[in-house]
Amino acid sequence: MAKSIQKSGVLLQPMSRTTLSETLFEKLVGHVVKGDWKEGERIPSEREISAQLGIGRASLREALKALELLGMVESRVGDGTFVCPRSDFLSRPLLWAIMGADQSELSHLIEARLVLEESIAALAAERATGGELKKIKAALEEMRAQIEDPTRSFDSDMRFHIAIGEAAHNPILSNADQLMRNLMKQWILLKHNIAGAAARSLEHHVRIYDAILHRDVDRAREEMRNHIATTGRVVIEFVSHR
Amino acid sequence: MAKSIQKSGVLLQPMSRTTLSETLFEKLVGHVVKGDWKEGERIPSEREISAQLGIGRASLREALKALELLGMVESRVGDGTFVCPRSDFLSRPLLWAIMGADQSELSHLIEARLVLEESIAALAAERATGGELKKIKAALEEMRAQIEDPTRSFDSDMRFHIAIGEAAHNPILSNADQLMRNLMKQWILLKHNIAGAAARSLEHHVRIYDAILHRDVDRAREEMRNHIATTGRVVIEFVSHR
DNA sequence: ACGTATTTGTTCGTATGTATC
DNA sequence: GGATACATACGAACAAATACG
Numbered sequence: 001m002a003k004s005i006q007k008s009g010v011l012l013q014p015m016s017r018t019t020l021s022e023t024l025f026e027k028l029v030g031h032v033v034k035g036d037w038k039e040g041e042r043i044p045s046e047r048e049i050s051a052q053l054g055i056g057r058a059s060l061r062e063a064l065k066a067l068e069l070l071g072m073v074e075s076r077v078g079d080g081t082f083v084c085p086r087s088d089f090l091s092r093p094l095l096w097a098i099m100g101a102d103q104s105e106l107s108h109l110i111e112a113r114l115v116l117e118e119s120i121a122a123l124a125a126e127r128a129t130g131g132e133l134k135k136i137k138a139a140l141e142e143m144r145a146q147i148e149d150p151t152r153s154f155d156s157d158m159r160f161h162i163a164i165g166e167a168a169h170n171p172i173l174s175n176a177d178q179l180m181r182n183l184m185k186q187w188i189l190l191k192h193n194i195a196g197a198a199a200r201s202l203e204h205h206v207r208i209y210d211a212i213l214h215r216d217v218d219r220a221r222e223e224m225r226n227h228i229a230t231t232g233r234v235v236i237e238f239v240s241h242r
Numbered sequence: 243m244a245k246s247i248q249k250s251g252v253l254l255q256p257m258s259r260t261t262l263s264e265t266l267f268e269k270l271v272g273h274v275v276k277g278d279w280k281e282g283e284r285i286p287s288e289r290e291i292s293a294q295l296g297i298g299r300a301s302l303r304e305a306l307k308a309l310e311l312l313g314m315v316e317s318r319v320g321d322g323t324f325v326c327p328r329s330d331f332l333s334r335p336l337l338w339a340i341m342g343a344d345q346s347e348l349s350h351l352i353e354a355r356l357v358l359e360e361s362i363a364a365l366a367a368e369r370a371t372g373g374e375l376k377k378i379k380a381a382l383e384e385m386r387a388q389i390e391d392p393t394r395s396f397d398s399d400m401r402f403h404i405a406i407g408e409a410a411h412n413p414i415l416s417n418a419d420q421l422m423r424n425l426m427k428q429w430i431l432l433k434h435n436i437a438g439a440a441a442r443s444l445e446h447h448v449r450i451y452d453a454i455l456h457r458d459v460d461r462a463r464e465e466m467r468n469h470i471a472t473t474g475r476v477v478i479e480f481v482s483h484r
Numbered sequence: 485a486c487g488t489a490t491t492t493g494t495t496c497g498t499a500t501g502t503a504t505c
Numbered sequence: 506g507g508a509t510a511c512a513t514a515c516g517a518a519c520a521a522a523t524a525c526g
Contacts, residue, residue: 019513021307045491056515058300061493062307065263069308077492078523112414115361123353172354176418261493287511298495303512319512320503 020055024063032072032083042080043073106239109183110232114225116177117161120168121224125212128167133213136163140205147199150192157188157198160205164212187235197234204230262297266305274314274325284322285315348481352474355422356467359403362410362419363466367454370409375455378405382447389441392434399430399440402447406454429477439476446472 031037043049046064050057064081067073075081128136143156161181165174181188191197204227211220273279285291288306292299306323309315317323370378385398403423407416423430433439446469453462 021513022311025311047491058303058516059514061300062304063311065304066308066311069264069267070312075492076523077521078490080491080523108412108414111365111412112418115415116357119357119361170350170353172350173357176354263493289511300496301494317512318503319501320510322503322511 123168125220365410
């Protein structure tokens with residue numbers, strides 16, 4: 001082969017052979033993570049950037065689209081492109097990981113949620129601040145007041161778990177958990193339409209809240225595990241009865 | 243405001259408002275993930291796909307480039323576009339983000355991995371089949387044999403955890419876990435270059451394997467927790483020392 | 485309430501360098 | 506070397522949605 005590299009004495013390094021969009025992508029990511037462009041801020045328009053860097057708009061768009069799909073920026077027609085909050089793009093790949101699980105059965109989903117949620121409850125019992133405890137209790141009382149209305153009690157249910165997620169002080173875990181909860185949304189909503197199910201959930205919530213309030217890590221984990229497991233059984237039973 | 247939506251009786255759903263490139267991206271991800279296009283295989287040329295789907299080449303390129311930046315495919319000029327091995331799918335782009343992240347985010351990542359791995363180990367102790375136990379042991383022995391070679395022992399290390407993930411029989415959890423492990427890849431690799439660290443990891447692995455082998459769920463969880471926590475401490479110490 | 489400017493979304497044509505046969 | 510297939514890159518153009526005076 002020999003390929004007739006060069007006749008000169010020195011061996012030039014093989015040249016990184018990186019495409020323009022790739023370089024561009026890394027440059028843009030750098031701007032976002034280093035904070036040159038802050039959360040919610042608007043970045044220059046496509047034409048502006050491409051003109052400034054002396055490159056074609058298509059190349060820039062390829063890099064920009066990748067950033068958007070990663071959840072780092074959001075583009076709105078007629079408005080501009082804006083930087084997203086960090087927590088968004090830290091959890092988005094998790095979504096793909098989950099969806100990529102081809103045979104993701106409902107039971108797997110429930111089990112995964114159980115794992116996350118019990119650990120989150122334990123962490124919350126360790127770390128919740130006074131304000132966060134108040135928020136959890138507020139969601140609890142709200143659900144108690146709206147126990148008759150399936151849609152509203154469902155909302156309060158969600159808020160209760162979200163509040164605990166915040167109290168765990170780990171955005172990666174709580175985002176992943178919220179993701180799973182959203183995937184099960186339809187089924188949870190169904191549960192709220194079953195007579196008595198919401199009331200039983202409320203009881204569980206009371207016990208979970210009490211454990212977190214008293215900083216009882218093990219009990220918080222145990223109560224939450226029980227809650228999710230029970231809920232899961234109800235949902236699975238319901239689905240299999242169709 | 244009222245915004246004068248429609249005068250008609252029916253409320254049309256708000257229109258998904260998703261761009262073509264985005265839809266395309268998801269479609270392509272689906273093809274790769276579901277295995278229509280296998281590892282190392284060549285996918286149709288850009289012109290072919292765009293013609294077949296009746297879309298512009300630029301839109302396709304935006305989606306394709308995103309896939310490439312995510313590490314799912316690799317494009318070579320004059321040759322074609324090929325599907326990459328599955329292992330490092332989602333990790334590459336996030337490395338950039340994580341590298342710019344502060345220490346608290348790294349600790350969140352480690353904590354999330356801890357939560358997942360300990361539960362996975364517990365599930366594996368419950369569910370591992372004979373063949374899966376063999377596979378775990380094989381990875382273990384492989385690491386023991388290659389303990390002197392950082393790169394090889396690192397590979398065996400990864401394989402060990404992946405084998406346990408499979409034995410847990412929950413693709414959602416093991417996928418999510420593999421993602422996190424990939425994110426920490428560089429640091430784990432660094433760890434293998436520290437004198438004695440690999441040997442200590444190996445000891446942990448032996449204890450974890452023993453617990454799983456004897457179906458001791460609690461001990462498997464405990465040993466794995468200890469293993470990941472120790473590894474995490476080493477990584478954090480290492481990073482803060484720069 | 486209306487028009488105009490701005491910005492992203494999408495397509496097409498074309499030129500270029502590279503790899504394979 | 507030549508022919509062919511392919512990715513890379515630029516520029517121009519129009520459509521659609523939004524913001525602003």
